[in-house]
Amino acid sequence: xxxxxxxxxxxxxxxxxxxPAREPTSFESFYRTNHIAMxxxxxxxxxxxxxxxxxxQDSFLRVQPRWGALEVPAAYLRRTVTNASYSYLRRRRREExxxxxxxxxxxxxxxxxxWAALARLTPRRRAVLVxxxxxxxxxxxxxxxxxxxxxxxxxxxxxxxxDLREVMEP
Amino acid sequence: MNENExxxxxxxxxxxxxxSVAERPDAWNGYSERSPIASTPHPTAGRRLVWLGVAAAAxxxxxxxxxxxxxxxxxxxxxxxxxxxxxxxAAPSTSVGSTTIPAPTTVPSPVPGPVGLPVPALFTSSSVTxxxxxxxxxxxxxxxxxxxxxxxxxxxDGGQTWVALPQPPMPVADSSNVQQRHVRFANLNDGWIxxxxxxxxxxxxxxxxxxxxxxxxxxTPVTALETDGEVVYxxxxxxxxxxxxxxxxxxxxxxxxxxxxxxPVPFAQLVVQGAGGWIIENNRTVVGGARLEDGKxxxxxxPCIDKAGPAVLTASTPTDVVVVCHEGVWGNGxxxxxxxxxSDGGTTFHEIPAPLTGDWQVDGVASAGSDTIxxxxxxxxxxxxxxxxxxxxxWTALHSEPAGGSWTDIGFTGPxxxxxIAHLEDGGELLMTTDGGHTWTPADFxxxx
Numbered sequence: 207x208x209x210x211x212x213x214x215x216x217x218x219x220x221x222x223x224x225x226p227a228r229e230p231t232s233f234e235s236f237y238r239t240n241h242i243a244m245x246x247x248x249x250x251x252x253x254x255x256x257x258x259x260x261x262x263q264d265s266f267l268r269v270q271p272r273w274g275a276l277e278v279p280a281a282y283l284r285r286t287v288t289n290a291s292y293s294y295l296r297r298r299r300r301e302e303x304x305x306x307x308x309x310x311x312x313x314x315x316x317x318x319x320x321w322a323a324l325a326r327l328t329p330r331r332r333a334v335l336v337x338x339x340x341x342x343x344x345x346x347x348x349x350x351x352x353x354x355x356x357x358x359x360x361x362x363x364x365x366x367x368x369d370l371r372e373v374m375e376p
Numbered sequence: 377m378n379e380n381e382x383x384x385x386x387x388x389x390x391x392x393x394x395x396s397v398a399e400r401p402d403a404w405n406g407y408s409e410r411s412p413i414a415s416t417p418h419p420t421a422g423r424r425l426v427w428l429g430v431a432a433a434a435x436x437x438x439x440x441x442x443x444x445x446x447x448x449x450x451x452x453x454x455x456x457x458x459x460x461x462x463x464x465x466a467a468p469s470t471s472v473g474s475t476t477i478p479a480p481t482t483v484p485s486p487v488p489g490p491v492g493l494p495v496p497a498l499f500t501s502s503s504v505t506x507x508x509x510x511x512x513x514x515x516x517x518x519x520x521x522x523x524x525x526x527x528x529x530x531x532x533d534g535g536q537t538w539v540a541l542p543q544p545p546m547p548v549a550d551s552s553n554v555q556q557r558h559v560r561f562a563n564l565n566d567g568w569i570x571x572x573x574x575x576x577x578x579x580x581x582x583x584x585x586x587x588x589x590x591x592x593x594x595x596t597p598v599t600a601l602e603t604d605g606e607v608v609y610x611x612x613x614x615x616x617x618x619x620x621x622x623x624x625x626x627x628x629x630x631x632x633x634x635x636x637x638x639x640p641v642p643f644a645q646l647v648v649q650g651a652g653g654w655i656i657e658n659n660r661t662v663v664g665g666a667r668l669e670d671g672k673x674x675x676x677x678x679p680c681i682d683k684a685g686p687a688v689l690t691a692s693t694p695t696d697v698v699v700v701c702h703e704g705v706w707g708n709g710x711x712x713x714x715x716x717x718x719s720d721g722g723t724t725f726h727e728i729p730a731p732l733t734g735d736w737q738v739d740g741v742a743s744a745g746s747d748t749i750x751x752x753x754x755x756x757x758x759x760x761x762x763x764x765x766x767x768x769x770x771w772t773a774l775h776s777e778p779a780g781g782s783w784t785d786i787g788f789t790g791p792x793x794x795x796x797i798a799h800l801e802d803g804g805e806l807l808m809t810t811d812g813g814h815t816w817t818p819a820d821f822x823x824x825x
Binding site: 234237238241242245246247249250255258260261263264266267268271282285286289290293294296317320321324335336339340367370371374375 | 377379382383385386387388389390391392393394397398399403404407408493494496497498519520521525540542543545
């Protein structure tokens with residue numbers, strides 16, 4: 207069985223297109239290396255920059271006490287941010303309809319349409335699509351991040367894409 | 377639109393949205409001001425970092441000294457006020473606020489304490505304490521990564537909204553360990569987490585340290601702790617009372633001896649109310665007690681010491697004491713709950729007119745004046761709250777859940793405000809009342825988010 211530590215060690219936290227870097231040697235360096243990537247991830251997951259900033263700060267505070275003891279702190283951080291965002295969305299959906307930030311200016315219309323459609327997905331399906339199509343994580347990596355089975359990830363991906371298509375092409 | 381086109385559009389959308397979020401130049405400065413923990417090098421960094429760290433620290437010290445001497449407005453603390461606090465403190469709530477009626481005193485503004493963060497998802501409560509009608513803390517746990525972490529929440533508006541403080545550093549071993557941990561604060565700065573070990577904060581929960589002192593060791597669990605606002609009292613098993621000023625750590629053993637009993641697990645309940653204080657030592661049955669009078673602990677004979685069962689107590693004033701005796705549990709007869717009240721600080725007791733009926737196991741009791749007594753426990757298999765509002769002439773069922781469980785930290789923080797933790801199989805829940813105990817509702821830690 208693939209252990210969790212091994213699984214997490216396979217998960218780089220740097221944004222797509224970046225090369226995996228050596229683990230930073232101070233927490234400040236770690237923070238500076240990963241902060242914006244995490245805010246962007248949380249923003250894609252929650253749809254709110256303000257909430258994203260809050261969740262990422264919370265996540266860094268949670269990681270910091272155990273940072274020195276973590277094998278791959280960046281992977282642990284990403285998992286913490288993803289779970290915090292997912293939990294926030296689930297809680298938010300229970301309370302009220304999801305309201306995303308206003309559309310960013312200069313976005314192409316079809317991208318606005320996709321973004322709006324993404325906001326209508328369930329938190330779990332949205333999280334899977336963001337991890338799959340933004341971070342390019344494998345099904346196994348997404349499963350480790352969300353704490354579910356790879357088969358569930360495959361199913362959620364399929365359903366998430368179907369939902370997107372249905373919203374965009376009613 | 378085929379699947380490839382849909383995926384391509386989704387990728388483009390996510391990239392475009394992500395690129396719209398730019399890094400704030402002051403991100404690290406903002407974070408480091410709020411983080412209570414100094415940066416530490418990663419262990420893989422190697423020994424050379426020690427020398428780099430020494431050099432950096434020296435440079436930082438020189439820099440800070442220069443800044444402090446050259447600029448009177450330099451910010452030296454990482455403390456920021458929140459807007460919801462009234463800036464008013466009160467005499468501490470003792471025994472989780474066993475009816476301390478606040479006597480407001482103005483404290484300097486801004487209010488101290490660490491900056492709050494969003495309450496983590498799936499938080500469950502294990503202990504609660506209030507120092508005024510407005511300001512209180514809840515200790516509990518929440519999922520973090522692959523495990524659970526201790527969490528400390530704070531309210532400054534009487535429980536309407538909550539924020540998470542930096543995670544207390546003590547480990548969460550298992551569920552039974554969680555239930556042993558309790559939190560108490562004396563004021564906005566000085567607080568303790570105890571059970572079985574003892575931790576202390578003097579900066580409102582931003583940082584926690586093991587409390588050093590006489591009688592404290594890993595083999596001597598702290599089973600009870602309360603404060604009167606000036607002095608903090610703790611019971612360290614087996615049956616030792618230790619005290620310290622609240623604003624610094626100077627723990628000393630009090631010259632009082634409490635019988636330990638012959639049962640397997642000695643466990644004390646400590647109540648402090650103004651100048652009065654009481655300890656009941658349970659070890660299957662009530663085995664002894666102590667009383668705080670004129671600032672000194674002396675031996676005290678609790679009322680149900682010969683009734684073959686344990687007891688719980690509370691106090692609404694330094695003279696008004698209530699004891700609920702679970703009589704006959706370790707005897708021959710059927711168990712009964714006997715509610716006794718005292719108006720002379722525990723010297724004499726008398727039974728209230730109406731007994732509690734049913735198969736009870738009382739976990740806690742709270743009192744808001746001479747007429748109102750609320751008992752929390754398990755009765756006939758259900759987790760219940762019952763109360764008398766007429767001095768014991770009649771009892772009213774307030775809350776009943778068919779599941780079992782237990783209660784801790786029940787108390788009143790004012791004439792109408794009360795708190796209690798209901799422990800369920802999957803975690804604890806904070807219940808609050810604002811109408812003198814007539815209705816109790818679960819706290820919403822996510823309100824306003």
